[in-house]
Amino acid sequence: MILDETHDCRDAFAEELVRLARADDRIVAVCNDSVGSSKLGSFAAEFPDRLVNVGIAEQDMVGIGAGLANAGLVPFVCGAATFLTARALEQIKADVAYSLANVKLCGMSPGLAYGALGPTHHSTEDLSWLRAIADLPVIVPADPAQTRAAIRWAAETDGPVFLRIGRFPVPDVSPPGGPAFTYGRAVRLREGVDATIVATGTMVSRAMQAAALLEERGVQARVVNVSTVAPLDREEIMAAARQTGAVVTAEEAVPTGGLGAAVAEVVLETRPVPMRLLGTRAFAPTGETGFLLEYFGLTADGIARTALEVLGLDHS
Amino acid sequence: MTLTPTAHELLLPDHDAIAGWRRLRERLARADRDAAATALATLSGEIRRTVISTITAAGLGHAGGDLSVTDILTTLYGAVLRVDPADPGWPDRDRFVLSKGHCSVALYTTLATCGFFSADRLSTFAAPLSPLNGHPSRRAVPGVETSTGPLGHGLPVGVGIAVGLRLRGSAARTVVVLGDGELQEGSNWEAAMTAGHRGLASLTAVIDRNGLQQGARTSDTNDLEPLADKWRAFGWEAVEVDGHDHLALLDAVTAPHGSGRPRCVIARTVKGRGVSFMEDRVEWHHKVPDAEQARTALEELR
Numbered sequence: 001m002i003l004d005e006t007h008d009c010r011d012a013f014a015e016e017l018v019r020l021a022r023a024d025d026r027i028v029a030v031c032n033d034s035v036g037s038s039k040l041g042s043f044a045a046e047f048p049d050r051l052v053n054v055g056i057a058e059q060d061m062v063g064i065g066a067g068l069a070n071a072g073l074v075p076f077v078c079g080a081a082t083f084l085t086a087r088a089l090e091q092i093k094a095d096v097a098y099s100l101a102n103v104k105l106c107g108m109s110p111g112l113a114y115g116a117l118g119p120t121h122h123s124t125e126d127l128s129w130l131r132a133i134a135d136l137p138v139i140v141p142a143d144p145a146q147t148r149a150a151i152r153w154a155a156e157t158d159g160p161v162f163l164r165i166g167r168f169p170v171p172d173v174s175p176p177g178g179p180a181f182t183y184g185r186a187v188r189l190r191e192g193v194d195a196t197i198v199a200t201g202t203m204v205s206r207a208m209q210a211a212a213l214l215e216e217r218g219v220q221a222r223v224v225n226v227s228t229v230a231p232l233d234r235e236e237i238m239a240a241a242r243q244t245g246a247v248v249t250a251e252e253a254v255p256t257g258g259l260g261a262a263v264a265e266v267v268l269e270t271r272p273v274p275m276r277l278l279g280t281r282a283f284a285p286t287g288e289t290g291f292l293l294e295y296f297g298l299t300a301d302g303i304a305r306t307a308l309e310v311l312g313l314d315h316s
Numbered sequence: 317m318t319l320t321p322t323a324h325e326l327l328l329p330d331h332d333a334i335a336g337w338r339r340l341r342e343r344l345a346r347a348d349r350d351a352a353a354t355a356l357a358t359l360s361g362e363i364r365r366t367v368i369s370t371i372t373a374a375g376l377g378h379a380g381g382d383l384s385v386t387d388i389l390t391t392l393y394g395a396v397l398r399v400d401p402a403d404p405g406w407p408d409r410d411r412f413v414l415s416k417g418h419c420s421v422a423l424y425t426t427l428a429t430c431g432f433f434s435a436d437r438l439s440t441f442a443a444p445l446s447p448l449n450g451h452p453s454r455r456a457v458p459g460v461e462t463s464t465g466p467l468g469h470g471l472p473v474g475v476g477i478a479v480g481l482r483l484r485g486s487a488a489r490t491v492v493v494l495g496d497g498e499l500q501e502g503s504n505w506e507a508a509m510t511a512g513h514r515g516l517a518s519l520t521a522v523i524d525r526n527g528l529q530q531g532a533r534t535s536d537t538n539d540l541e542p543l544a545d546k547w548r549a550f551g552w553e554a555v556e557v558d559g560h561d562h563l564a565l566l567d568a569v570t571a572p573h574g575s576g577r578p579r580c581v582i583a584r585t586v587k588g589r590g591v592s593f594m595e596d597r598v599e600w601h602h603k604v605p606d607a608e609q610a611r612t613a614l615e616e617l618r
Contacts, residue, residue, distance in 0.1 A: 028483065052479060060472045060506035067476020070461055072407055072484060075476075090466050091503075095473055099454040099463040100319070135319050159317050183317070 006169030010108060012144035013165045014039035016151045017076060021047055027155060028052060028068055030077040032061045038078035038108050058083050062091035066101040074102060074155060080114075081107030081123035081164060089129055096160045097136040104154045109167035111202060111252030112284060112292045119283040128257025130162050131230045138230040140164040141181065142204040145174040146227055149181035157183070164201060168252075168289050171205045173225065186233035192222035195307050196240035196247050200226045200259045202293075203250035203278075209300030214307055221307055232262045234270075241271040246310045248276045250303050252293070255279035276310045278303060324447040324456050327433035329402045334431030337393075337401065344395050349563055352395070356562035359429070360390045364590050364617050366425045366438060372610040374442040376450060380600035381495065382422035384526040384559070384585040385414075388493055389426040391565040392522075397491065401431040404458040408488050411461050411477045415470020416495035416524060417451040418602075424448050424457070432459040468501025470494060471521060475507045478519040478578075489518045491569070497529030500538050505550065511578040512551020519578040520569055521552075524559065526587035530601045547580040559583025590617050 021027040021043065028050040031038050035053060044051045052068070054061045058079060065077035077084070084107050085092065096103045107126055114121035130138045139154070139161060141147040147165065154161045173189065174180040189204070190211050199207035204225045211221040222244050224236055240247055247267055249260040260277030267275060284292045293299060297306065308314070340359070344352050363386050371377030393399075397410045414423045421441060428435040440446035447456035451465030462473045474492035481488050498504065511519055525543070527534055534540055544554040553575055557564040568581045587601070588594025591613040605613055 028480075049483065054506075054510050057506035057510070059468070059503040060475070060510055063469060063472020063503065063507065064476030064479065064510070066462055067473040067478070068480040068483075070411065070473070070477050071480025071486070073480045091469065091472070094463055094466050095469055101454075101462070135317075137317060157317060159319070 006171050007144045008169055009141060009144055009147040009166040010039040012147040013106070013151060014042060016148040018043050018046060020152065020155050021050065024074065024155065026072065026074045028073050028075050030054065030061055030065050030068065030075050032056055032058055032079040032083065034079050034108065037080060038106070040078060058087035059091050062088040062105070063095050065103040066091070066095035066099060069102040074104070076104045076106055078106040078108055080121070081110035081126050082121060085123065085126040085129055092130070092136070093133050097133045100135065101160060102158050103160055105160070105162045107162060107164045110164045111166070111168065112280065112289045113167040115288040115292060116286055118286065122284055124253045124280045126164065127229055127251065127253045127259060128261070131257060131262060136160050136162055136230070137183065137228060138162050138164070139227060140201040140229055141166070141227055142201055142225050143170055143173045145172065145180035149179065150227065153181060153183055166201055168202050170202055173204045173208065181227055184228050184231055184233060186236040187225045187227070188222065188236065189225050190221070190223040192220040193244055194219045194221060194246070195311055196222040196224055196244045197250060197303060197307060198224045198226055198237065198240065198247060198259065198263050199250040200229060202252045203298060206298065206300045207250055207303055210303035210307065213300055213304040217308065217313070219307065219311065219313070226259060229259050229262060232266060234266050237263050237266040238270045241267045241273045246274050248278060248303060248307050248310055250278040250298060252298060253279055254281065274310050276306045278306055322455070323445050327437060327447050327456070327458055329458070330428070330431045330434040331402070333429065333435065334401045337430045340394060353563050356390050356394050359394055360386050361617055363390060363422065363425045363429065365614055367421050368605065368610055368613045368617065370421050370425065370438050370441050372605050372607070373439065375604050376442045377421050377604060378418045378602050379605065380528070380587040380594055380597070381416060381419040381524070381526070383589045383591065383594065384587045385416065385419050385493060385524045386422050386589070387560045387562055388522055388524060388565060388583055389422055391562045391569070392491060393426050393430055395566055396569055398488070399430070399459070401459065404432060408486050410488050411474070411490045413461050413464065413470040413474050413490070413492045414452065415464055415492055416467070416498060417464030420448070420450060420452045423452055427457065427459040430459070467495070467498035468503040471504050471507040474519060474521070475511045475516065478511070478516040479514065481518065482516070489520065491520045491522065493522045493524060496523055496525045496527065496534055496540060499523070499540055508547065508550040508552065515576045516578045517573045517576050520581065521578070522569070522581045522583055524585050525582050526585045528587045528596070528598050528601065532598060544582055552578050552580045554580045554582060556582040556584060559585035560589060592616060
């Protein structure tokens with residue numbers, strides 16, 4: 001993991017989508033006046049007829065996505081995650097998931113990415129809302145390699161998908177050589193026996209850093225990257241609880257209903273162990289994204305301190 | 317991908333019904349206007365009677381709206397839509413979306429009449445594990461293009477279908493039937509704006525304008541008028557017709573397009589049409605007839 005080189009996953013998303021669209025003329029992009037913020041400029045330049053910009057109208061956008069899928073196309077419906085999921089939640093439920101429409105919902109710039117623009121623009125509830133919808137896979141890539149692989153999987157798979165495409169710069173975390181993304185499978189990035197940090201998206205690299213800090217304190221922390229938040233890799237979570245005895249979750253979202261709740265459900269039902277759920281527990285105050293992550297303890301140090309706390313060790 | 321297991325029976329095409337429906341289509345294509353009107357009226361009568369029987373037996377349904385939309389459905393499936401009940405996924409089929417999904421019994425009865433599935437399955441409506449839910453599901457019912465029920469969903473999907481068919485170079489058309497009350501949902505106007513902007517001439521919206529919504533008259537709740545002007549302002553052609561006159565509906569839906577614009581047909585209808593004690597009465601939005609009322613209704617519909 002090279003921590004000093006970071007990436008905006010939207011770039012990997014945009015490049016991969018263009019590459020896929022060259023090979024498959026069924027692929028279309030749909031957006032809500034978000035050509036720039038969804039990084040669809042190169043797609044628009046190469047496939048002007050295959051970009052459906054509906055304007056600022058998210059319910060229309062998702063319904064149109066379902067209609068395009070009905071007509072035999074493969075729509076990637078892109079918008080800022082908060083507007084896509086909150087504004088069009090019923091369309092996502094009824095037109096996409098319940099109708100089993102082959103729509104790829106792409107929530108751009110999720111979590112706290114919009115920083116000082118404030119809580120109206122933060123997408124911190126999306127994981128909770130979407131995880132409650134049946135038959136809708138919720139995918140959160142952690143780095144560019146996962147982003148590319150997840151988009152390829154989505155394009156090849158018939159059915160609804162939600163992809164959370166990060167904007168906040170992240171380092172590469174995927175181990176070289178192996179598949180960057182396997183649907184439904186969590187990836188164990190670091191072995192450990194004392195506790196497990198289960199992280200998703202932007203939190204994965206910070207979880208790895210936290211494990212390094214914990215090692216200095218003599219604690220061997222396992223790190224698990226959950227890129228398929230729904231359906232969750234239950235086996236990997238059960239193994240974490242059984243083999244390490246303590247679990248900390250970290251997500252750039254409210255933990256009530258998102259990754260934290262998902263992991264807690266499995267742990268509670270199978271092997272109850274002490275847990276802590278890290279996330280955004282309130283509307284954020286004013287500040288840029290990095291500051292807000294610190295504010296909520298979503299840092300290497302914050303994760304490490306939480307792990308020590310759950311283990312009953314002094315974290316002062 | 318792991319999906320919700322299918323708990324309902326699989327609905328299969330009814331080939332005898334398909335043959336009967338094809339004969340009707342051919343007869344209508346050759347018939348003079350009087351004969352066509354008579355044939356469509358006969359079909360509507362049969363569907364209305366089945367609607368009443370089905371809702372009464374199930375103890376659930378939206379009789380008023382079913383009866384107001386019936387003539388629209390029979391006109392579309394009897395004489396307009398190019399669909400194949402034996403091959404519901406045919407890529408170049410015309411697409412039909414019932415946005416007012418609560419009128420599922422009228423739709424199910426119409427689909428069964430065409431042979432998408434056997435009419436004897438209508439008796440399972442709303443029963444445990446029946447594919448025929450209170451609102452139509454794309455998962456369970458062949459011929460249903462998208463699941464509807466929450467209002468204001470059908471037109472955006474119809475717009476997406478029309479955009480997609482045009483991109484694919486298909487000449488198929490898309491027809492969406494909406495209730496008038498659901499036009500209070502803003503999503504319809506997002507979609508209307510998009511369709512007007514894009515000049516989707518292959519898209520037709522038919523408004524079942526019965527003037528009543530669940531709780532009161534639309535005019536007393538959140539008035540829609542001047543309705544045709546609204547559609548024209550959004551870049552559509554708009555015509556108003558008697559929604560119980562099959563030939564007027566047929567002419568409105570099939571008139572040649574000169575404008576390159578999507579078309580809105582405002583079909584003036586009567587909620588509960590054909591049953592004296594239901595007509596234009598708000599309580600029959602979702603009231604279920606008792607046995608005596610059902611008997612009376614069926615007699616009046618003969």
